[in-house]
Amino acid sequence: MSAVTPIDLPVDEDQKKTLARGERRVESGGFAKGTKRRLTSRGATIAALVIAILWTIPTFGLFVSSFRPANEVRTTGWWTILSNWGFTIDNYTTVLQSGNSQLTLAGAFINSIAITLPATAIPLVIASLAAYAFAWMDFRGKNMLFIAVFALQIVPIQMALVPLLQLFSRGEIFGFPVIAAFGQAGYAQVWIAHSIFALPLAIFLLHNFIAEIPAEVIEAARVDGAGHGQIFFRIVLPLTMPAIASFAIFQFLWVWNDLLVALIFADGSVAPMTKLLAEITGSRGQDWHLLTAGAFISILVPLIVFFSLQRYFVRGLLAGSTKG
Amino acid sequence: MSSFLTWLSTLPALAQVPVIIAAFVVLIGILIFFIEIAPRRGRIYTILRLAACVLIPLLILAALESYTIAIIAAGVLGLLFFWLDYRSSAGAGYLFQLFGFLAPAIVLLAIGLVVPTIQTTIQAFQNARGDGFVGLDNFIWIFTQPQAIRTVLNTIVWVLIAPVVSTIAGLAYAVFIDKSRGEKYFKILVFMPMAISFVGASIIWRFVYTARPADQEQIGLLNQIVVWFGGQPVTFLSADPWNTLALIVVLIWVQTGFAMVVLSAAIKGVPAEQMEAAELDGTNAWQRFINVTVPGIRSSLVVVLTTISIASLKVFDIVRTMTAGANNTSVIANEMYTQFKNFEQGRSAAFAVVLFLLVMPIVIYNARQIKKQREIR
Numbered sequence: 001m002s003a004v005t006p007i008d009l010p011v012d013e014d015q016k017k018t019l020a021r022g023e024r025r026v027e028s029g030g031f032a033k034g035t036k037r038r039l040t041s042r043g044a045t046i047a048a049l050v051i052a053i054l055w056t057i058p059t060f061g062l063f064v065s066s067f068r069p070a071n072e073v074r075t076t077g078w079w080t081i082l083s084n085w086g087f088t089i090d091n092y093t094t095v096l097q098s099g100n101s102q103l104t105l106a107g108a109f110i111n112s113i114a115i116t117l118p119a120t121a122i123p124l125v126i127a128s129l130a131a132y133a134f135a136w137m138d139f140r141g142k143n144m145l146f147i148a149v150f151a152l153q154i155v156p157i158q159m160a161l162v163p164l165l166q167l168f169s170r171g172e173i174f175g176f177p178v179i180a181a182f183g184q185a186g187y188a189q190v191w192i193a194h195s196i197f198a199l200p201l202a203i204f205l206l207h208n209f210i211a212e213i214p215a216e217v218i219e220a221a222r223v224d225g226a227g228h229g230q231i232f233f234r235i236v237l238p239l240t241m242p243a244i245a246s247f248a249i250f251q252f253l254w255v256w257n258d259l260l261v262a263l264i265f266a267d268g269s270v271a272p273m274t275k276l277l278a279e280i281t282g283s284r285g286q287d288w289h290l291l292t293a294g295a296f297i298s299i300l301v302p303l304i305v306f307f308s309l310q311r312y313f314v315r316g317l318l319a320g321s322t323k324g
Numbered sequence: 325m326s327s328f329l330t331w332l333s334t335l336p337a338l339a340q341v342p343v344i345i346a347a348f349v350v351l352i353g354i355l356i357f358f359i360e361i362a363p364r365r366g367r368i369y370t371i372l373r374l375a376a377c378v379l380i381p382l383l384i385l386a387a388l389e390s391y392t393i394a395i396i397a398a399g400v401l402g403l404l405f406f407w408l409d410y411r412s413s414a415g416a417g418y419l420f421q422l423f424g425f426l427a428p429a430i431v432l433l434a435i436g437l438v439v440p441t442i443q444t445t446i447q448a449f450q451n452a453r454g455d456g457f458v459g460l461d462n463f464i465w466i467f468t469q470p471q472a473i474r475t476v477l478n479t480i481v482w483v484l485i486a487p488v489v490s491t492i493a494g495l496a497y498a499v500f501i502d503k504s505r506g507e508k509y510f511k512i513l514v515f516m517p518m519a520i521s522f523v524g525a526s527i528i529w530r531f532v533y534t535a536r537p538a539d540q541e542q543i544g545l546l547n548q549i550v551v552w553f554g555g556q557p558v559t560f561l562s563a564d565p566w567n568t569l570a571l572i573v574v575l576i577w578v579q580t581g582f583a584m585v586v587l588s589a590a591i592k593g594v595p596a597e598q599m600e601a602a603e604l605d606g607t608n609a610w611q612r613f614i615n616v617t618v619p620g621i622r623s624s625l626v627v628v629l630t631t632i633s634i635a636s637l638k639v640f641d642i643v644r645t646m647t648a649g650a651n652n653t654s655v656i657a658n659e660m661y662t663q664f665k666n667f668e669q670g671r672s673a674a675f676a677v678v679l680f681l682l683v684m685p686i687v688i689y690n691a692r693q694i695k696k697q698r699e700i701r
Contacts, residue, residue: 018593019586019624041609048500051493052513055577058528059516061545065531077543107337114337118344125352126428133425149429152437154683156638158660158676162447162669163440173435174443175454180326180389186333187340196436199429228421229360257521259641263661270333274523278645281527288531288543295527299520306519310512313519314585 066091066296070289091293098290099276102269105294112272112301115187115262116255119194120248126195127202128210128244132232134203135211136218146207153200161264164193168265189265190272194255202247209243210236246312253302273298325387359424362417370410373420377406441680447673454669462674471652472659476678478568479655482575482639483682487632490576491625494583498591499613511588515581522578522641529574530646533560562651571653574642579635583628590624591617630686637682656682 064078069088076084096106103111134146166172168189171181182188213236221231237244262275277294284290306313332340358376361369381398409419451458466472494514501510517525534544535557542548547557560570594617602612618625640657647653649662656679663672 018620019589021593044500045504048497048504048510051497051500052510055514055517055580057545058532058577059520062528062531073543075543076541077545077548079545079548110337114341117341118348121345122348125348126432129352129355129425130429133422137422137425139422145430149433152433154634154686155437155441156657156676156679156683158638158657159444159680160437160440162664162672162676163443164436167435167440173439174446178390178394179385182326182329186329187337187344188329188332191344192432193436196432199433200437203429227360227363228425229356229358229362232359232425233356253519257523259521259523259644260657260661263644264664274521274641277527278523278641281523281530281645282648285530288534291527292531295524299524302519302521303516306516307512314515 062292062295065288066292068289073289073292091289092297095290095293095297098280100279103271103276105273105276105280105297107269108271108273108276109297111187111266111270112256112274112298115190115194115266115270115272116252118187118191119198119255120251122191123195123198123202123251124206124244124248127199128206128237128240129232130199130203131206131210132228132236134207135213136231136236137228149200150204153204157197157260160197161260164196165189165264168192187266187270190261190270193261193265194258197261198251198254202251205247206240206243209240213239242312246315249305249309249313253305256302326389355424355428359421362420362424363415364417370416373409373417374403374406377409377420378402444673444676447669448677450670450673452668452670458670462670463678465671466674466678471654474652475649475654475656475659475675478653479637479657479679479682481568482572482636482655483633485569486572486575486579486636486639487629489572490579490632491583491587491628493576493580494585494628495587495625497580498584498588499617502588502591511585514584517578518581520578522574523645525574525578526642526645529570529577530561533570535559561647561653564652567647567651567653571642571646572636574646575636575639579632583632586624586628587621590621594620630689634683634686637679 061078064081065073067087067089068078068081068084068091069086070091072084072086073091096109097104099105099108130149134142134149163173167179168182171177171179217235217239218231221235226234256272257274258272259274259278262272263278266272266275273294277291277298280287280294281291332343335343358372362373378399379402381402382395385395385398405419405423410416412419447454448462449457449459451461466476497510497514501507504510520528531543532545533547534542535547536542536544538551538557542551542557546560551557561567563570598616598620599612602616607615638657639655640661643649643653643655643658644661649655649658654662656675660672660675660679663669663675
């Protein structure tokens with residue numbers, strides 16, 4: 001479970017318009033001149049400032065501490081930085097080399113990348129294939145199947161973890177061996193597990209976008225002799241790229257930030273950073289100079305993604321409720 | 325397949341990424357190619373379709389190294405499917421296309437979510453090794469052991485507190501910063517925790533909560549504040565029952581940004597005319613907020629509340645990283661993992677089922693909303 005979930009819950013039509021309107025206004029930046037009137041008082045601004053500071057201080061403290069010499073971190077609070085001056089990057093070099101017998105944090109960082117990229121790309125492609133069929137092909141029981149897929153996303157992944165692990169490691173379903181076990185399969189288990197768990201939400205959100213493509217566009221392509229394969233590849237995929245991109249950001253952050261799936265499916269030397277950090281927190285919970293630096297390394301990539309793609313992030317967050 | 329994966333795992337970590345993605349793209353390319361040519365008429369296309377129908381399922385099972393009989397059965401089923409498709413009323417090839425689009429997702433969902441969910445449900449009624457039925461024993465254990473009861477109660481406390489507080493905080497913040505100067509930057513500050521992993525957030529807050537003995541200088545901010553006000557340092561994470569609250573704060577810290585962004589967009593969508601009309605009627609800011617804004621964003625509020633409720637029910641990472649469930653802070657999702665690690669498969673499954681049952685009311689609520697939505701259309 002990660003911190004990030006796009007809203008996938010349905011809201012009614014009016015609300016959807018309200019949200020879409022609000023989102024447009026946020027994105028256009030300015031508000032219509034005539035209606036611009038500050039409804040907030042000075043008290044509200046102060047309250048907002050207080051909340052903003054409260055919310056930022058914990059991260060700021062972590063950031064400052066990660067650059068302080070180990071001894072200083074151990075004995076003085078980071079807010080005394082002005083009287084106990086001193087900066088170092090030793091914490092970072094140390095923590096990247098520390099870990100357990102199988103893995104250092106630097107290796108775990110590489111693992112996180114190696115897990116996250118395929119686990120983002122694979123489910124998106126599979127989901128857009130299915131979403132296309134749900135949006136533009138007719139078959140009996142379509143609505144039922146679609147609702148079933150939608151309902152699946154609220155099955156907690158805890159329900160699936162252990163049996164899925166048995167399938168991977170022993171090839172068993174219901175205790176009967178059906179396929180060869182994956183053996184020393186490296187990242188494969190995590191990739192597949194993440195891909196499967198992402199599908200219900202991805203299908204649902206992408207369907208909403210793909211269904212919005214004007215029917216004339218699809219029809220015109222069909223008249224020109226394109227089959228479903230070409231329509232999907234040449235028309236639907238390019239047109240839904242913005243939606244796919246914004247969902248990709250979520251999936252990326254979800255996988256990068258995940259701990260539970262990693263704990264079950266990524267053993268030993270393929271563990272991502274979240275798992276190793278949780279382990280270090282358990283075993284060396286008072287080595288704050290290491291923990292702060294380690295935590296900062298792990299949140300660095302999400303923060304970069306967040307700050308550079310913030311707009312898509314917000315749009316994606318509102319996607320489920322404004323589109324569809 | 326397993327030898328391919330074994331070979332793949334011998335490559336350097338970052339080299340595996342392009343290899344697996346390339347392999348995947350090739351497979352999808354082949355699939356789309358067959359989908360494209362499926363509806364075409366002519367003998368050659370029919371033969372190609374026949375070959376695809378039989379060979380694709382056969383090869384997949386062969387790649388997974390299943391039993392020979394299963395591999396052959398898959399081929400026969402493919403043949404049967406070809407015939408069904410050939411005779412289908414929508415024209416030969418239509419079913420093939422439909423299957424091509426849907427099968428990857430549906431098959432993965434079936435083996436990765438549906439079947440495991442059924443298996444877990446069955447395991448919940450079995451013993452630790454999963455080879456004998458024990459009836460309701462696992463559930464009786466959950467609801468009679470003081471520790472396990474505490475776990476369930478903690479989860480309920482999470483669900484009662486976290487969604488409400490984050491929604492209120494997010495709403496208040498959204499209203500306070502609405503149309504203020506630098507709104508964008510205000511938003512980023514509160515929204516940022518959402519990008520951080522729960523593990524990262526937990527470490528951040530563990531640092532805030534750290535306690536040192538009273539005679540030493542404090543390095544945790546919260547305890548320093550306590551000391552400044554003349555108190556004794558508190559070990560927040562072991563002070564039962566307040567430690568659960570200390571953990572809930574982390575989730576609130578993360579989820580407030582989510583609530584704020586959604587509600588802020590909703591507030592901006594409330595028609596300005598309504599606000600002006602209310603203003604002309606001589607209402608004050610609070611009355612406008614209660615009587616115009618809140619009704620206007622009602623269903624966004626519901627969405628935010630239910631989304632955060634689901635997140636709080638499933639909360640795992642925070643508890644795992646902060647306390648690992650020590651000092652009576654465990655929640656259902658954490659206990660499910662702990663029992664699994666202790667080779668108590670039955671109890672672990674039972675916890676998963678309890679979690680599922682707690683999420684269920686929200687599922688039903690959602691399904692109703694969808695239905696309503698479809699009727700409006």
